[in-house]
Amino acid sequence: xxxxxxxxxxxxxxxxxxxxxxxxxxxxxxxxxxxxxxxxxxxxxxxxxxxxxxxxxxxxxxxxxxxxxxxxxxxxxxxxxxxxxxxxxxxxxxxxxxxxxxxxxxxxxxxxxxxxxxxx
Numbered sequence: 841x842x843x844x845x846x847x848x849x850x851x852x853x854x855x856x857x858x859x860x861x862x863x864x865x866x867x868x869x870x871x872x873x874x875x876x877x878x879x880x881x882x883x884x885x886x887x888x889x890x891x892x893x894x895x896x897x898x899x900x901x902x903x904x905x906x907x908x909x910x911x912x913x914x915x916x917x918x919x920x921x922x923x924x925x926x927x928x929x930x931x932x933x934x935x936x937x938x939x940x941x942x943x944x945x946x947x948x949x950x951x952x953x954x955x956x957x958x959x960x
Contacts (some may be wrong), residue, residue, distance in 0.1 A: 849880040852903065854912045856885040859902035860894055868892035933957075 853873060860869030867946070872888040874878060882903065887897040902908065922936075930937045933953045937946075 853880040855903055855906055857910055858911060859899050863894050865892045865894050929952035
């Protein structure tokens with residue numbers, strides 16, 4: 841989990857995602873957060889959690905205590921160590937690709953890597 845350092849509420853949104861993951865609702869929470877972006881304030885996150893079906897008490901406690909901060913800090917350090925400064929980021933055969941790219945771009949990269957590996 842890598843909160844974007846230039847966005848308000850990014851740490852809280854990361855915590856909300858992990859709290860949803862812990863309850864088995866990460867995909868639902870993720871989709872609601874994307875659909876409602878950039879509204880990621882605490883009140884909005886609580887509404888999304890309720891809409892997704894999370895246990896509101898457990899969710900709120902996780903947010904208030906930042907229960908998953910250790911995971912967030914670990915992942916943030918890993919991203920810094922890997923020189924990741926934007927999302928999305930992809931690694932294909934050890935090479936870094938930053939930014940949103942169309943399917944055709946990745947298909948070409950993967951096909952080229954497969955050809956290169958067959959030559960070895």
